[in-house]
Amino acid sequence: MNLEHVIDNERVIDREGFRPNVGIVICNADDQVLWGRRINGRDSWQFPQGGVHRGESPEEAMYRELEEEVGLRPEAVELLGRTQGWLHYRLPKRFIRKTESPVCIGQKQIWFLLRLTAPESAIKLDAHEDPEFDDWRWVTYWFPVSAVVDFKQAVYRQALAQLAGRLAPRQRNARGRRRQR
Known part of the structure; x- marks a missing residue:
């Protein structure tokens, strides 16, 4: 991972100021x-995601975050694919905590595409002591690109474009559309 700064076992910042992170796209049969x-997010919606801990591979982090954020065990999903290399986004200046050392300027992410193989009832947002989400819904594949907070839109577009080839032809053909409902 080429890490320089380990704040603790859970917070790692690389030499360029990016926090290694995984993003998780869970799809259903359709x-x-x-x-x-997000809890306390004032109607802020996103994909499950989380930091890569010290000594953890991106895939190990993905399975840990999957269970922490949506209560799904590895046997409840099928791994369909992942993005190639790290995708980066920068935080807006108002979110950068300049008093922390090292300063985190954004995240670099590996994205994973999973298919839910368990019943929907297996999704448990309160599985962890500090839940990340208080509600969830199924949306069309490309909807999140325009619905997520603006500074994450480009990385969502890149991730979904790379992962779309693992799904049905209708998702591959929609590549590049900014909004599909």
């Missing part, structure tokens, strides 16, 4: 994707 509403 290729709709799970879209979660």
